[in-house]
Amino acid sequence: MEWLALQHALLSHLPVAIGLLLPWPLLAAQRRGRGFRSWWTVARYLSWAGVLGILGSLLSGLAMGRLLSLLPDQRSLTLLAFGDGPQLHLLRHALLGAVSLLLGGAAVWAMNRPRKDYESLGLLALSLGLLWSLLLLVTGERGFRLAQRHLQAPVQKPIQAPVAAAVVPPVPPPQPRPEADPEAGLPLRALDFASLVPIQADPVKSLAHGGRWIRAYASPEAAGAYRAGSPLPQGALIVLSSVEDRWGRPGPEVGPVYALDMKVAGPALTFYWGRIPEARRGEFAGESRVYWRGSDAHLDTCRACHAEGMADPAKRSRWRPKKVVPAE
Numbered sequence: 389m390e391w392l393a394l395q396h397a398l399l400s401h402l403p404v405a406i407g408l409l410l411p412w413p414l415l416a417a418q419r420r421g422r423g424f425r426s427w428w429t430v431a432r433y434l435s436w437a438g439v440l441g442i443l444g445s446l447l448s449g450l451a452m453g454r455l456l457s458l459l460p461d462q463r464s465l466t467l468l469a470f471g472d473g474p475q476l477h478l479l480r481h482a483l484l485g486a487v488s489l490l491l492g493g494a495a496v497w498a499m500n501r502p503r504k505d506y507e508s509l510g511l512l513a514l515s516l517g518l519l520w521s522l523l524l525l526v527t528g529e530r531g532f533r534l535a536q537r538h539l540q541a542p543v544q545k546p547i548q549a550p551v552a553a554a555v556v557p558p559v560p561p562p563q564p565r566p567e568a569d570p571e572a573g574l575p576l577r578a579l580d581f582a583s584l585v586p587i588q589a590d591p592v593k594s595l596a597h598g599g600r601w602i603r604a605y606a607s608p609e610a611a612g613a614y615r616a617g618s619p620l621p622q623g624a625l626i627v628l629s630s631v632e633d634r635w636g637r638p639g640p641e642v643g644p645v646y647a648l649d650m651k652v653a654g655p656a657l658t659f660y661w662g663r664i665p666e667a668r669r670g671e672f673a674g675e676s677r678v679y680w681r682g683s684d685a686h687l688d689t690c691r692a693c694h695a696e697g698m699a700d701p702a703k704r705s706r707w708r709p710k711k712v713v714p715a716e
């Protein structure tokens with residue numbers, strides 16, 4: 389699932405390219421006469437490629453949504469109508485993708501209808517095809533903006549060195565604008581852990597974190613220090629992704645995301661679980677989703693081991709699942 393999820397950015401380029409390419413052969417195929425039949429073939433070929441591309445993008449997108457527990461459950465589907473924030477944008481993007489698949493199916497059908505040699509490819513094929521291309525482009529653009537939002541969230545202003553006053557004429561310092569907190573609803577940076585450097589190849593069972601199977605990811609500049617267990621540089625981000633244990637092995641249920649942010653003001657912990665399985669909700673006052681960060685009192689228990697930020701490297705778990713060797 390993880391592999392598929394990480395292919396989403398790559399796979400989703402194909403339908404976008406089809407959205408750009410398809411209109412031209414479709415227009416050319418509107419001319420009647422035998423000389424224009426090769427454009428039918430081009431349009432049909434592109435439409436099939438587009439349908440396969442959108443199918444791949446949808447599957448990998450769903451896997452990504454599940455991996456990051458971003459897909460809401462039925463109860464929060466009302467979000468679509470009333471909510472706001474990244475989750476709403478994600479839902480819209482997913483819905484656009486699903487509609488693109490349906491419309492793509494219709495367009496492929498219209499383009500592959502039997503036509504007489506002297507006819508054109510038909511207005512139905514043209515209109516469905518153009519509409520589909522537009523939808524593919526809009527879906528891709530929405531996805532691109534979602535990804536951009538991810539990238540923009542982490543911007544940390546570099547600390548500026550004091551400049552000699554004599555050289556620079558005194559300029560009134562710009563008033564810091566009260567900016568909306570981009571991570572108010574979701575820990576965007578932590579959820580993007582796939583863009584960080586993975587520390588273990590396989591998950592390890594961590595008794596300190598509810599007996600879940602965890603994998604650690606570190607921001608590139610901190611990966612070396614984290615591996616070595618030496619103090620982390622300022623600005624470092626370490627994320628644990630986790631899955632629930634099932635019969636002593638990593639199970640199918642996605643667990644919480646844990647994050648450690650080495651901020652200027654000191655280490656900051658985050659605990660985010662996008663979809664708590666029914667059976668575990670009792671431990672979270674019945675909530676289906678929790679997001680604790682900063683000075684949240686729920687994180688006090690974490691500070692027993694994370695007072696300085698990073699936990700004692702000597703206590704790291706090394707408990708890997710046993711390799712099952714298939715019997716001959």
Ligand code: HEC
Binds near residue numbers: 594596597604626693
């Ligand atoms: C009993 C001690 C203990 C408690 C309690 C604990 N952790 Fe950890 N934590 C560890 C250890 C040990 C590691 C190293 C990874 C491993 O082997 O589990 C770790 C790793 C981490 C990391 C990766 C960075 C690092 O320090 O290695 C994060 C982030 C993290 N924990 C967050 C949390 C959060 C959030 C909580 C509270 C919900 C929590 N931890 C509770 C011991 C603890």
